[in-house]
Amino acid sequence: MVAPVPAPGPAGSRESDGVEPLLRVEDLSVTFRSGAGPVTAVRGISYDVRPGEVLGIVGESGSGKSVSSLAVMGLLPGTATITGSATFQGRQLLGLGDKQISRIRGSRLAMVFQDPLSALTPVYTVGDQIAETIRVHQGLRRDAARERAIELLDLVGIPNPRQRSKSFPHEFSGGMRQRVMIAMAIANDPALIIADEPTTALDVTIQAQILEVLQTAREVTGAAIIMITHDLGVIAGFADRMMVMYAGRVVESGVVETVYQQPRMPYTMGLLGSIPRLDAGERQALTPIEGVPPSMVSLPVGCPFAPRCPMRIDSCEQTEPALLGVVSDDAGHLAACHRSEEIARDGLTNTDVFVATTVPEAPPAARLPREQRPVVLEVRDLVKEYPLTTGGLLRRKAGSLQAVAGVSFDIREGETLGLVGESGCGKTTTIMEILELAKPTSGTIAVLGKDTAAMSGKERFAIRRDLQVVFQDPMASLDPRLPVSDILAEPMITHGVPAAERDRRIRDLLRLVGLRPEHADRYPAKFSGGQRQRIGIARALALEPKVLVLDEPVSALDVSIQAGVINLLDRLKAELGLSYLFVAHDLSVVRHIADRVAVMYLGRIVEIGTADQVFENPTHPYTQALLSAIPLPDPVKERSRRRILLTGDLPSAANPPSGCRFRTRCSTFAHQLDDDRRRRCLDESPELTGAETTGEDHEVACHYPAPAAVI
Amino acid sequence: MTVVTDTVTDTDVVSRSVSRNRLVLRRFLSQRLAVAGVVVVLLLIALAYLGPIFYPWKYDQLDFQAFQSPPSPAHWFGTYQTGGDVFARTLRGLQKSLVIGLLGALFSTALAAAAGAFAGYFRGATDTVVRVVTDLMLVLPGFLIIAIFSSALRDGSWLLFIVLLAGFQWMITARVVRGLTQSLREREFVQAARFMGVPGWKIILRHILPNMASLLIIDATVGVSSIILAEVGLSFFGFGVQPPDVSLGTLIADGAGAALTNWWQFDFVAGVLVLLVLAVNLVGDGLRDALDPNSEIEGAK
Numbered sequence A: 001m002v003a004p005v006p007a008p009g010p011a012g013s014r015e016s017d018g019v020e021p022l023l024r025v026e027d028l029s030v031t032f033r034s035g036a037g038p039v040t041a042v043r044g045i046s047y048d049v050r051p052g053e054v055l056g057i058v059g060e061s062g063s064g065k066s067v068s069s070l071a072v073m074g075l076l077p078g079t080a081t082i083t084g085s086a087t088f089q090g091r092q093l094l095g096l097g098d099k100q101i102s103r104i105r106g107s108r109l110a111m112v113f114q115d116p117l118s119a120l121t122p123v124y125t126v127g128d129q130i131a132e133t134i135r136v137h138q139g140l141r142r143d144a145a146r147e148r149a150i151e152l153l154d155l156v157g158i159p160n161p162r163q164r165s166k167s168f169p170h171e172f173s174g175g176m177r178q179r180v181m182i183a184m185a186i187a188n189d190p191a192l193i194i195a196d197e198p199t200t201a202l203d204v205t206i207q208a209q210i211l212e213v214l215q216t217a218r219e220v221t222g223a224a225i226i227m228i229t230h231d232l233g234v235i236a237g238f239a240d241r242m243m244v245m246y247a248g249r250v251v252e253s254g255v256v257e258t259v260y261q262q263p264r265m266p267y268t269m270g271l272l273g274s275i276p277r278l279d280a281g282e283r284q285a286l287t288p289i290e291g292v293p294p295s296m297v298s299l300p301v302g303c304p305f306a307p308r309c310p311m312r313i314d315s316c317e318q319t320e321p322a323l324l325g326v327v328s329d330d331a332g333h334l335a336a337c338h339r340s341e342e343i344a345r346d347g348l349t350n351t352d353v354f355v356a357t358t359v360p361e362a363p364p365a366a367r368l369p370r371e372q373r374p375v376v377l378e379v380r381d382l383v384k385e386y387p388l389t390t391g392g393l394l395r396r397k398a399g400s401l402q403a404v405a406g407v408s409f410d411i412r413e414g415e416t417l418g419l420v421g422e423s424g425c426g427k428t429t430t431i432m433e434i435l436e437l438a439k440p441t442s443g444t445i446a447v448l449g450k451d452t453a454a455m456s457g458k459e460r461f462a463i464r465r466d467l468q469v470v471f472q473d474p475m476a477s478l479d480p481r482l483p484v485s486d487i488l489a490e491p492m493i494t495h496g497v498p499a500a501e502r503d504r505r506i507r508d509l510l511r512l513v514g515l516r517p518e519h520a521d522r523y524p525a526k527f528s529g530g531q532r533q534r535i536g537i538a539r540a541l542a543l544e545p546k547v548l549v550l551d552e553p554v555s556a557l558d559v560s561i562q563a564g565v566i567n568l569l570d571r572l573k574a575e576l577g578l579s580y581l582f583v584a585h586d587l588s589v590v591r592h593i594a595d596r597v598a599v600m601y602l603g604r605i606v607e608i609g610t611a612d613q614v615f616e617n618p619t620h621p622y623t624q625a626l627l628s629a630i631p632l633p634d635p636v637k638e639r640s641r642r643r644i645l646l647t648g649d650l651p652s653a654a655n656p657p658s659g660c661r662f663r664t665r666c667s668t669f670a671h672q673l674d675d676d677r678r679r680r681c682l683d684e685s686p687e688l689t690g691a692e693t694t695g696e697d698h699e700v701a702c703h704y705p706a707p708a709a710v711i
Numbered sequence B: 001m002t003v004v005t006d007t008v009t010d011t012d013v014v015s016r017s018v019s020r021n022r023l024v025l026r027r028f029l030s031q032r033l034a035v036a037g038v039v040v041v042l043l044l045i046a047l048a049y050l051g052p053i054f055y056p057w058k059y060d061q062l063d064f065q066a067f068q069s070p071p072s073p074a075h076w077f078g079t080y081q082t083g084g085d086v087f088a089r090t091l092r093g094l095q096k097s098l099v100i101g102l103l104g105a106l107f108s109t110a111l112a113a114a115a116g117a118f119a120g121y122f123r124g125a126t127d128t129v130v131r132v133v134t135d136l137m138l139v140l141p142g143f144l145i146i147a148i149f150s151s152a153l154r155d156g157s158w159l160l161f162i163v164l165l166a167g168f169q170w171m172i173t174a175r176v177v178r179g180l181t182q183s184l185r186e187r188e189f190v191q192a193a194r195f196m197g198v199p200g201w202k203i204i205l206r207h208i209l210p211n212m213a214s215l216l217i218i219d220a221t222v223g224v225s226s227i228i229l230a231e232v233g234l235s236f237f238g239f240g241v242q243p244p245d246v247s248l249g250t251l252i253a254d255g256a257g258a259a260l261t262n263w264w265q266f267d268f269v270a271g272v273l274v275l276l277v278l279a280v281n282l283v284g285d286g287l288r289d290a291l292d293p294n295s296e297i298e299g300a301k
């Protein structure tokens, strides 16, 4: 028999082991004064953090994750009204004066932010900044503090710490800066570190490094960590317990494994079902959560998730469910849902609750064998050089930088090629070169069989009909001053579609992307991010193109919204027989959507093949490292994985390593090769070849390839 | 279609906020001085064009019974030495100055927008040419050149004069427009238009200039008063509007000598000029604050 019992207290099950919590937050609420009325960003949340544990907080942007921890840290602006209590090591934090809280903050309570550049002072060297916090809180002498700072920089993995401690924050890369932030956070041996999206702005490979550093920091200091993130993969691998936040409330909390395996609240279930997974095949059905999170100004009376919840019943709209224990699961698993006992009793999973969209059948054309389908986009030995200049006023050319250094691939009809790689590897330059339809520095680009270098202006204009683009940022890609109808009409006007047909087509397009025809006379500002991305897709489809270039089309969207757009792209491809060039750094999304994958590193393609080959049999050491850096949203799998950590950052394209461009970070090179064999990597740049791979269509640029399964 | 359409529920995320234009209007109306400025400008325009209909004296009419007479019920602002009516001429001058100010500002802003946007968008040779021309225009002594030109064109039309005035006003704004264009050019909606094959000039008209409308509106408003003042300056030295036509500038030049003895021949015209320029500037300031989302205006919510 399953019955809800009132939770004994905060979402930390204090009876479980009797350990005194390090931080106890009780009934914390935060209200901001704002133009549109008071905004209650956090609405009565309670939780405990025990010494040495990692508490993960997940939720979409605006759910109150940051505000709730900033409130604890005393970092909110004066417009915020905070109620409730937050006891840290027996001491009430709320209501402390500025001076008192700063004494605690930075010593026993430390914070790591998403953007370390804004948290570091630009005019002091990082060594001095770390030494300064040590001196303030520990009263060490100047040179002792400086020595300690260097030790800390070494601990967080900054190479040449003594020398680098004299550098200024802007001289570090994003990942290195985040290491400095962590060094600063652990400088005074804190008992609790709050990390607010510490890896969100970073590449997966760097994210893996930073998580490793945080883990080290935790082992060295024994500190507890509150890890705030929207990435369910990060939580799965890193946290002991987790809380899911929605609309300023905790809606589910418990031990990580339990929450992932038996989510008892529809929002959590939807969230887990909406993320594409690296370990699932291409046919994984995603369950998007419809709608968007509610506005915090006018929250509905009942359950805040009710407007989007497929399990909604009448009482959901009348009373907001409290966060109660789910008795059938282990102690401390709490969910805020009127129906969580039912979910637990019937063992419902996300596919029972949400409508799963099956990946639609491929169009007839795409079912032909690859060789029989026509090539729609062909890139051969593409090189793009940027001049490097020196001097301010009189610019002089001082050499050149190859952002793309000989890239070849082709896309056939009805096919999706995923182009992946770290930021800065040349993905965007490649697609911009294609979209310009101009003659590249060297190499050729052919769209639908026509070479761009040999095109007349007229042909180029005509071919633009067939080659369209969807951008990453749905905020920036629509002209804010035009109504949606004008935005969608623009390509058709440009290419001479008659007015009468345009209006009909606009309505069709809106319907096609899941919006309503009435939306045509609204302005972009009236739409949410996901809806804007749909408008961007509709515009790209207006001229019935054959090839769509998608530049990170979902990476600016919240997880629950992403799934809807991915499903849309899947469906459009099947219905309209489109071919996609899909650029992304999120390999899970690529796994879901791409037929073939090309992995780029420093301006070159290092591995290319079908998605199955590349993901299941990655052969290039870089592909292996990239794949192993991606956290799986599955605590059991994630914790048992072996991780290949890449060392350091992407080298500068202005000065690439000799021979194999990857050798400075290659673990094969570093650990498995003797000096003789290394010679070859040092001297000779490997060509893409299919000689040593399993499949025929699978090519790798490495002298010593060795397939390995890393997922 | 068998696939489930993942329709998005209608979310009025921002529908609480009124449309931008209404918001700007509301923010503008909440500033008392700016509203007063608008009222004064409108009254002056009305006065300039409706006044002559009801006033018994025309600007080119002479009253041989009242030379040099101080303000009286017959001649509200008094008369000149020749018996010309000061009020009638002031209205006439106001008309001309308004036309010069409005047209000149419009022209100079348009020029600035075109030059800056083309330079910023097309870069390369276009940019170099525009930059050289702007720099050259900035170092040339505008006043002197207009003076020389206008005496050469003594009986040329006053339209040409406006072109000259505007021709020395646009450079700074053009530089600002160029900078803004360069950053807008990299925005994704501009790129999207480019990749769909929309020609450059159309992109400038449809996407770039509308997105700096607030800058241009403010520039034009502020330009009105500076063109009016420039005209006054030139006319004062006899280079601007030529007799028998009058403008506030020529009237001030005529009245200046008598400012101490026959005050009404100077003070009224000067007063109207100050009122006009002040009012226009108040409108400009008000617009700037209303269009700038960061300015703190009471009642903007």
Ligand SMILES: Nc1ncnc2c1ncn2[C@@H]1O[C@H](COP(=O)(O)OP(=O)(O)O)[C@@H](O)[C@H]1O
Pocket (backbone or CB within 6 Å): A032, A033, A034, A039, A041, A059, A060, A061, A062, A063, A064, A065, A066, A067, A068, A077, A079, A296
């Ligand atoms: N300084 C502030 N003034 C007014 N509202 C704020 C402020 N900071 C955050 N908010 C609002 O509080 C809500 C929660 O924000 P936040 O905690 O940052 O979300 P998350 O970290 O989960 O993305 C949002 O609706 C946000 O707009």
Ligand code: SF4
Pocket (backbone or CB within 6 Å): A265, A266, A267, A303, A304, A305, A306, A307, A309, A310, A311, A312, A313, A316, A321, A336, A337, A338, A339, A340
């Ligand atoms: S309380 Fe109702 S609306 Fe809210 S999550 Fe549970 S079932 Fe859905």
Ligand code: SF4
Pocket (backbone or CB within 6 Å): A621, A622, A660, A661, A662, A663, A664, A666, A667, A668, A669, A681, A686, A701, A702, A703, A704, A705
């Ligand atoms: S060629 Fe050598 S350095 Fe390059 S990836 Fe292969 S093993 Fe590593």
Ligand SMILES: [Mg+2]
Pocket (backbone or CB within 6 Å): A062, A065, A066, A067, A196, A197
């Ligand atoms: Mg946040």
